[in-house]
Amino acid sequence: MSDTAFGFLLIGVAMLVVLGVIFAVASRGSRGEVAPVHPPRGVHLPPPSFLPVVMSVGGVLLGAGLAFRGDGEVANPFLAVPGLIVLVLGIFAWVRAANHEWRETEHGPHDDGAAH
Amino acid sequence: MATTTLEPRAGTFSRSWVIDWLTTVDHKKIGILYIVNSFLFFFAAGILALFIRSELAVPGLQFLDQDTYNQAFTMHGTIMIFLFVVPVLAGFGNYIVPLQLGAPDMAFPRINALSFWFLPLGGLLIFSGYLFGGAAAEGWTGYAPLTDDTYAQGVGTDLWIIGLTLVGTASILGSINFIATIFKMRAPGMTLFRMPIFVWTILVTATLIMLATPVLTAGLIALFIDRNYGGSFFDPSVGGNPVLWQHIFWFFGHPEVYIVILPAMGVVSEILPVFSRKPLFGYKAFVFATIGIGLLSWTVWAHHMFTTGAVFLPFFSFMTALIAIPTGIKMFNWLATMWRGKLMFTTAMLFAVGFISMFLIGGISGVMLASPPIDFHVQDTYFVVAHLHYVFFGGSVFGVFAATYYWFPKMFGRKLNEPLGKVHFWLHFIGFNLAFFPMHQLGLSGMPRRISDYAANPEWTILNLVSTVGAFMIAVSVIPFLINVIATFINGEPAGDDPWEGNTLEWATTSPPPPYNFDRLPPIHSERPLFFLTHGHGHAAERPEDLEEEQVHDERPADVERREDPLV
Amino acid sequence: MTTHAEATAREEGKFTPQDHQSGMPTALVGMLLFIASEVMFFGGLFATYFNARATTSGAWGPPEGAHELDIALAGVLTAILVASSFTMQFGVWAIRRGDTGKLKLWTAITLGLGVLFLAGQLYDYSQLGFGVGDGVFGTVFYTLTGFHGAHVFGGAVGLTIVLARAMRGQFSARNHVAVEAVSMYWHFVDVVWIAVFSTIYLLG
Numbered sequence: 001m002s003d004t005a006f007g008f009l010l011i012g013v014a015m016l017v018v019l020g021v022i023f024a025v026a027s028r029g030s031r032g033e034v035a036p037v038h039p040p041r042g043v044h045l046p047p048p049s050f051l052p053v054v055m056s057v058g059g060v061l062l063g064a065g066l067a068f069r070g071d072g073e074v075a076n077p078f079l080a081v082p083g084l085i086v087l088v089l090g091i092f093a094w095v096r097a098a099n100h101e102w103r104e105t106e107h108g109p110h111d112d113g114a115a116h
Numbered sequence: 117m118a119t120t121t122l123e124p125r126a127g128t129f130s131r132s133w134v135i136d137w138l139t140t141v142d143h144k145k146i147g148i149l150y151i152v153n154s155f156l157f158f159f160a161a162g163i164l165a166l167f168i169r170s171e172l173a174v175p176g177l178q179f180l181d182q183d184t185y186n187q188a189f190t191m192h193g194t195i196m197i198f199l200f201v202v203p204v205l206a207g208f209g210n211y212i213v214p215l216q217l218g219a220p221d222m223a224f225p226r227i228n229a230l231s232f233w234f235l236p237l238g239g240l241l242i243f244s245g246y247l248f249g250g251a252a253a254e255g256w257t258g259y260a261p262l263t264d265d266t267y268a269q270g271v272g273t274d275l276w277i278i279g280l281t282l283v284g285t286a287s288i289l290g291s292i293n294f295i296a297t298i299f300k301m302r303a304p305g306m307t308l309f310r311m312p313i314f315v316w317t318i319l320v321t322a323t324l325i326m327l328a329t330p331v332l333t334a335g336l337i338a339l340f341i342d343r344n345y346g347g348s349f350f351d352p353s354v355g356g357n358p359v360l361w362q363h364i365f366w367f368f369g370h371p372e373v374y375i376v377i378l379p380a381m382g383v384v385s386e387i388l389p390v391f392s393r394k395p396l397f398g399y400k401a402f403v404f405a406t407i408g409i410g411l412l413s414w415t416v417w418a419h420h421m422f423t424t425g426a427v428f429l430p431f432f433s434f435m436t437a438l439i440a441i442p443t444g445i446k447m448f449n450w451l452a453t454m455w456r457g458k459l460m461f462t463t464a465m466l467f468a469v470g471f472i473s474m475f476l477i478g479g480i481s482g483v484m485l486a487s488p489p490i491d492f493h494v495q496d497t498y499f500v501v502a503h504l505h506y507v508f509f510g511g512s513v514f515g516v517f518a519a520t521y522y523w524f525p526k527m528f529g530r531k532l533n534e535p536l537g538k539v540h541f542w543l544h545f546i547g548f549n550l551a552f553f554p555m556h557q558l559g560l561s562g563m564p565r566r567i568s569d570y571a572a573n574p575e576w577t578i579l580n581l582v583s584t585v586g587a588f589m590i591a592v593s594v595i596p597f598l599i600n601v602i603a604t605f606i607n608g609e610p611a612g613d614d615p616w617e618g619n620t621l622e623w624a625t626t627s628p629p630p631p632y633n634f635d636r637l638p639p640i641h642s643e644r645p646l647f648f649l650t651h652g653h654g655h656a657a658e659r660p661e662d663l664e665e666e667q668v669h670d671e672r673p674a675d676v677e678r679r680e681d682p683l684v
Numbered sequence: 685m686t687t688h689a690e691a692t693a694r695e696e697g698k699f700t701p702q703d704h705q706s707g708m709p710t711a712l713v714g715m716l717l718f719i720a721s722e723v724m725f726f727g728g729l730f731a732t733y734f735n736a737r738a739t740t741s742g743a744w745g746p747p748e749g750a751h752e753l754d755i756a757l758a759g760v761l762t763a764i765l766v767a768s769s770f771t772m773q774f775g776v777w778a779i780r781r782g783d784t785g786k787l788k789l790w791t792a793i794t795l796g797l798g799v800l801f802l803a804g805q806l807y808d809y810s811q812l813g814f815g816v817g818d819g820v821f822g823t824v825f826y827t828l829t830g831f832h833g834a835h836v837f838g839g840a841v842g843l844t845i846v847l848a849r850a851m852r853g854q855f856s857a858r859n860h861v862a863v864e865a866v867s868m869y870w871h872f873v874d875v876v877w878i879a880v881f882s883t884i885y886l887l888g
Contacts, residue, residue: 010247045221045632048139052229059285060237063278067241067271068248069344094226095845099854223710292717300710326721334728341827346817349732349827355820360735364728 058086141225150207161195173584175572185568186253193256199239205379209318215622218303223296234286242279245272252276260350260361265343284329291322305640312620317382320410328371335364366417374413380515384468391465392457398449405442436486463537467518474510499559505552529627530608536600543593550586554579619644715865719872733824750813768797769874782857795843842866
């Protein structure tokens with residue numbers, strides 16, 4: 001098996017292992033209950049979000065697709081296409097989350113409807 | 117009507133700590149992620165350094181071949197700069213800046229998290245070159261045409277380019293976050309000239325990152341096009357210009373080194389007043405010196421290119437020497453801060469004072485390099501390696517450790533053990549000087565850099581051997597540090613809100629702070645709000661109103677009323 | 685608010701930061717800074733163009749056997765993009781008055797003009813007869829115009845999002861930072877094109 005193919009296999013297996021570990025640990029629940037946060041009046045904090053991790057993975061996949069380009073290709077389709085899909089879906093999800101938060105704080109005097 | 121506060125979910129809910137850290141948008145957690153991730157890369161790049169020093173200890177190729185050696189110093193430099201020293205300082209900035217400003221978080225919390233996650237993934241991408249026929253091997257400066265596809269075949273260099281582009285993009289987003297936070301989210305009463313110096317250095321650093329890194333991105337993309345799509349930017353055989361790469365790279369590369377040093381200077385400026393029990397001497401001069409260094413950093417890039425023959429030497433030499441002035445102002449201000457102070461040599465203070473002395477040496481060798489006659493003699497020799505390590509390591513890394521010992525209690529609620537810290541410091545300090553001081557002489561006597569082997573020669577051999585011993589001593593010094601961190605997590609002495617009697621707002625809340633940072637803020641009328649809250653004007657402070665009545669005439673009247681300075 | 689009142693408010697534990705933001709909204713500050721970084725990115729690309737032009741011996745232009753650059757088409761594209769900046773600004777003025785209908789109209793027109801620009805750019809590429817790998821000129825030409833086109837595409841994505849949100853009635857006179865931000869970006873893209881056009885087509 002060529003070096004490159006072996007490398008891909010290694011990366012794929014490593015990712016599956018890491019995802020498996022995360023899934024296994026995550027589904028075991030927490031050390032205890034987490035109480036919701038009550039910040040003082042005038043402060044709002046956005047909720048936790050998977051999107052930053054997801055978007056980074058998408059970006060890295062796209063980048064890897066460019067790096068592992070075969071001859072005559074613009075990019076490696078097996079990496080770049082999933083990367084692009086993840087990025088596009090991620091943008092949709094991000095905008096939707098921002099819309100949702102905007103609607104929740106519609107009545108606030110200082111919100112600005114921006115996605116951040 | 118009251119503002120609706122956003123909460124993840126109503127009522128209590130369980131969530132595993134893995135998901136918690138993966139989805140966090142809290143600047144404090146993100147700061148810790150930055151710092152931990154950076155230290156992991158620090159150790160990886162440090163191991164590469166040990167490989168380098170082991171090979172160079174005595175003449176003859178012992179156990180590395182030339183290509184592996186080239187990969188080692190390339191990855192060492194790339195990882196240390198892009199994946200350790202810049203992100204770790206960004207991590208401290210992320211944790212501390214909102215606290216010092218009295219803000220509940222950064223301006224764009226989700227983008228903050230996005231900026232972080234590119235780091236471990238981008239770093240792994242760069243490292244993955246080792247799995248695919250070899251990592252990048254052309255030096256962290258990636259000079260063309262060596263990096264063109266004629267000479268650097270294989271995917272390692274492409275991975276280096278892509279990885280750095282991703283990491284660079286992340287840092288640009290992070291810098292925008294910092295600038296927006298500093299301009300828009302300061303607590304009432306905190307005018308720009310009442311911000312802590314650390315925040316000022318982060319502001320100037322972020323501006324440099326925001327404006328310089330895109331230029332690197334342009335260069336990296338151009339290099340990728342040359343390597344992959346038949347481009348002709350830098351390849352002389354098809355009409356390209358290799359010196360163009362150097363111009364683009366160093367136009368970024370020089371502001372980059374100020375990006376690396378300014379936050380560390382900010383850390384030192386925070387630590388010295390606290391452990392000298394005196395205000396920072398010359399606050400305004402500090403601010404202007406920082407801005408001056410930031411501005412001047414754009415005008416000196418070609419001093420890395422004196423020997424190309426394509427550079428107008430007098431201009432760049434003059435501008436480079438000029439940077440010594442604002443730097444010198446800072447040096448004297450630090451000394452004046454300590455002068456006649458009640459000095460307390462905690463580990464953080466030791467690292468801060470170590471910074472001043474080591475950075476001084478690095479600065480002096482830098483001014484020597486600013487002179488073309490000297491530079492022509494020592495360009496690409498170990499003299500330059502000595503200079504860069506005295507400023508990067510003796511400067512920034514000392515600053516990083518100072519910050520670690522200083523802010524660890526705030527982040528984790530426990531103080532690191534002081535005796536162990538002092539062992540760490542002295543091993544680190546002695547090892548560092550043993551490793552890098554001999555390199556000045558090696559360079560002056562002609563030893564080139566980036567070579568895997570050298571001719572047998574008693575002077576060179578003994579100096580290289582001493583340097584290798586020093587390198588291993590630095591490695592050993594990490595052991596008491598790690599033991600300290602782990603033991604403190606398990607069983608450390610609780611720190612309380614303000615273990616060091618600090619001056620700035622991060623000490624006005626619990627250790628660690630609650631998610632929204634502050635229950636209430638002290639009044640802010642100076643750059644040392646906490647000092648005045650605790651000490652008043654020579655007597656213990658009573659109610660905040662009394663404090664203000666007395667202080668009003670101390671400040672310029674206009675400052676007292678103004679809230680944040682609007683941007684427009 | 686006097687110092688005294690502020691102090692009292694603070695003493696009672698009330699938080700006064702973001703209660704009323706003075707000056708530019710934070711999201712707009714972020715967009716402005718992002719645009720600054722993009723200016724530097726294009727600065728790097730322009731530097732490659734000028735350096736290549738200065739250090740190339742012989743004629744500077746498309747390689748032998750390829751067509752000369754189509755200035756007329758580029759001029760038309762310039763007109764399209766400049767017009768789209770105007771229509772974008774009309775949309776911003778409309779929503780500042782609270783006119784959501786006109787916002788949707790002008791945003792849609794701007795988006796259409798942007799897409800027209802991209803189509804024209806691709807048509808130009810197809811007619812040129814040289815590629816990115818055909819010598820120094822080809823490389824810098826395609827890199828500079830290509831990355832500009834990519835930024836137009838990004839702006840078009842932003843316009844689409846603004847249009848979609850406008851159609852769902854999410855913007856008001858008081859509340860439309862996203863529109864302002866996207867319009868700033870769109871003007872930036874236009875200014876960069878004017879620089880690209882002047883450099884490549886007018887300066888030569």
